[in-house]
Amino acid sequence: MFYILKIKGTKVIPDFIQIRDENMTLRAYFRVSQAKRGLEKNNLQKYSEEMIKIIESLAFGKIHKYIPENA
Numbered sequence: 001m002f003y004i005l006k007i008k009g010t011k012v013i014p015d016f017i018q019i020r021d022e023n024m025t026l027r028a029y030f031r032v033s034q035a036k037r038g039l040e041k042n043n044l045q046k047y048s049e050e051m052i053k054i055i056e057s058l059a060f061g062k063i064h065k066y067i068p069e070n071a
Contacts, residue, residue, distance in 0.1 A: 001067050002027065004051065008060040017055055019044065 005018040017035060019028040019042070030038025035055050039048040047068050058064050 001065065002047075002051075004054055004058065004064045004066055006032065006055065006058045006060050006062060015060070019051075 001022045003020045003022075003024065005020070007016050007018065009015040015032040017028070017030055017032055017038065018026060021027050028038060028042035028044060030041070032055065035052050036048060039045055039051060044051065047066075050068065051066065054064055054066060
């Protein structure tokens with residue numbers, strides 16, 4: 001299980017994604033514009049297709065609880 005957070009950046013800081021595990025430990029942190037690369041870099045590529053769809057549709061400032069189907 002993961003929690004996906006989409007955070008709106010500022011003029012200086014870009015929009016970014018945080019992925020946290022069930023204990024809210026940070027597993028991944030990357031820019032929204034580089035979601036696929038960020039997931040691969042953090043060894044989450046087996047979930048990338050589903051997570052990218054969630055990231056694209058998720059509103060800024062929201063938390064999405066993600067339970068992988070293939071876990």
